[in-house]
Amino acid sequence: MRTPDTQRPRTSRPGSDILRTALRRNVGAMIWGTVLMGLYQAGETAFPIALGLIVEHTMKGERSLGALAVSIGALAVIITTVSLSWRFGMRILQKANTTEAHRWRVRVAACGLQPVARDVDLKSGEVLTIATEDADQTADIVEVVPMLISSLVAVVVAAVALGLADYRLGLLVMAGTVAILTILSVMSKRIGSSTREQQARVARAGAKVADLITGLRPLHGFGGNHAAFRSYRQVSTEAKHQAVTVAKVNGVYAGTALGLNAVLAAAVTLTAGWLALGGEINIGELVMAVGLAQFIMEPLKLFSEMPKYVMTARASAERMALVLGAPPVATPGEGRPAEGGDLELDHVRYGSLRKLKFRVRAGEFVAIAVYQPRAAADLASVLAVNVPPEAYEGVVRLGGQELAALSVESVREHLLVNPYDGEIFAGTLRSNIDPAGTSRTVDEAVEASMLTDVVALHREGLDYGVRDRGANLSGGQRQRLSLARALAADAEILVLHDPTTAVDAVTEQLIARNVAKLRRGRTTVVLTSSPALLDAADRVLVLDEGAVVAEDTHRNLLARDEEYCLAVAR
Known part of the structure; x- marks a missing residue:
């Protein structure tokens, strides 16, 4: 039985506060992860640039063994940087992600198990889903932000390198990136609303399963198991339909992102080829442009997926806020009962x-x-x-x-x-x-x-x-x-x-x-x-x-x- 809201002020902890808290206490890990993942993306970007320079020097007739050794050494340094920075960067970020998810799981579980229950309209099965899946998805923000920044670094480095070859190539990359992100940001809002509804329906289905398991023996006793199973099937079907809707939205989003990235890469490649035919860039710069056009598809893919992960993390954080921000049903006193009393x-x-x-x-x-x-x-x-x-x-x-x-x-x-x-x-x-x-x-x-x-x-x-x-x-x-x-x-x-x-x-x-x-x-x-x-x-x-x-x-x-x-x- 609940007391009226007028008798007890309701405090709230919005999902944005939870995300800010997660980011704030993982600043150190995120900085190191961003630096290392930035090195990884910079190394990936440097590879086609180095190939272009090597081709240009070769075309100029500089074919000595010393130049070959320097070229091989430069490529080895780039490959080593890419390998090590990815390895240690992801290790730092995933450790921070896992630790943060554990913290939120403990917090939600503590709220669910505290002596005075919280005034929240959720069943125990829903709280369990929030304490597991939503806690994990909320903690993903710790990994998403560094990946977002490192992908941006890669796009900027590629745009600058192409701009040095010809300013039109650099402008094409920057303008194309802005256009892609603008389109995808609009689509990500639909993903956020659909994901919130899916999470709620999956949680309700989980709560129904928990209730069925608890009462399975009594249900069999009076023959109510079939009606209970039909009730669960209805809830589960609703969750399935919503999951299919979310999958369709995600599919459209992923397909659109891939298509737009491919269009930008093709545009950069064709523009570079047209400039090379006109003698405005040399063969080495053409090789670099073609290589970068292929490379930027990966950071652009990561960059374009980030809004989706951010919206999912925010939806999960808002569900956690339902539990963490709910006030206690009662405010207990602070006294202790006397020993041996009636x-x-x-x-x-x-x-x-x-x-x-x-x-x-x-x-x-x-x-x-x-x-x-x-x-x-x-x-x-x-x-x-x-x-x-x-x-x-x-x-x-x-x-x-x-x-x-x-x-x-x-x-x-x-x-x-x-x-x-x-x-x-x-x-x-x-x-x-x-x-x-x-x-x-x-x-x-x-x-x-x-x-x-x-x-x-x-x-x-x-x-x-x-x-x-x-x-x-x-x-x-x-x-x-x-x-x-x-x-x-x-x-x-x-x-x-x-x-x-x-x-x-x-x-x-x-x-x-x-x-x-x-x-x-x-x-x-x-x-x-x-x-x-x-x-x-x-x-x-x-x-x-x-x-x-x-x-x-x-x-x-x-x-x-x-x-x-x-x-x-x-």
Whole structure:
């Protein structure tokens, strides 16, 4: 749930700022890359000039071995310069490009994973695309600018060399280059708008895939997989059509650029030939002009492609700005909850919760029997600080302090909410139970969650490999693994949301006793309808229609509350 924009000023970070930041912190690498790539282009330009000079000297009768040796040496120096400058120049630029892409990936990921979510209308799959593809394309600007400058150097050097032979050749190159870039700059705007739309549609398709993978098992369960796949096919088809449109635009752009470059090269060659026939330039200058006419096609090709890359980088930067420039959903406080305090909800109204009021004393094990699953989910969201305090009525207190006055990090260090659908990550059983590698209660957590049979089943034990989303584990094993992770964290206040729905009754009984034993003296709240967990609790709160309607031990409630008995009896 979002608060109105009028209550929270929105800051923005436009894509141009992101590009300027990328350029600013890579100035050193770009300068060296520009120098070396400029040397490369200058060396390439010097090659036909040197050939023209050699031919001219040969035509004048200077055919000594010394002159031949000097010519070969000059060509060797040019070739060596071209080879080394390209090698080291591209190494510097690509290292800077890769490093910059990594920085932006980390920044976007940090925004997506921060304790207080950002107010941005993007799904997690779209954020993933922005953190990968868009970060890479934005960082390309670090490589594009030096290539643009070096290509310009090559065109200028070629124009000057041709101008020294005949001013009309130099003017032809300069005028032709300006005309080509003017035409292509207009076309690049179409590429930018088409690319932005393609990136958005591809991101939406990626988000749809992520959602399908997450819900694949439930979809198969109630036969909704075909409808879901049709929905994805529609989104994917839209992305495909837009990709085809972008490919067509890029194809027209590339074809136009190549054609215009070829026309300019042909014009320079024909003009040089006409001037040579008229005796206005010599044979050596003709050879140089023909060689340069062929050579300038490469820098002109690079030069003409740069606007396309710049527009793509800007489109990606603007998509990153959607994440990086979005304000937090809530502005958390800076306080820390007191150790050993109570958990209290005072007339909380949110979603299906209706003036919910209860208090859990420090060290108490309380089970909450929730008749409506939606109310359990809403309560878990409020306690997990997934809902900002200003988005609901009433107050949540930890140790007597209001949640809004506490920092999110300190709340989550103090109070851990283990969700119903806890994620299982690729890695090992151990890395899933103790991601930080700092827990001292891993073995106790494994035993309490009854995960011991899974550990004993494999020779690697806790180092047994787990596939992405726990694909090689059953539903009950994944649930017990998630419970073991929550118990291993040893939080002062632990909230468990339906931790045993996928296990059998015998295992459920053992888990209930083990959790009560392991968590003795630590505050524990379980949202459940499990008779075993309800019986293991110190007391049970009955939550109906978003409010507490009864409170007692499980057995007393069974004896006097018929509705409760029907709701939890199995």
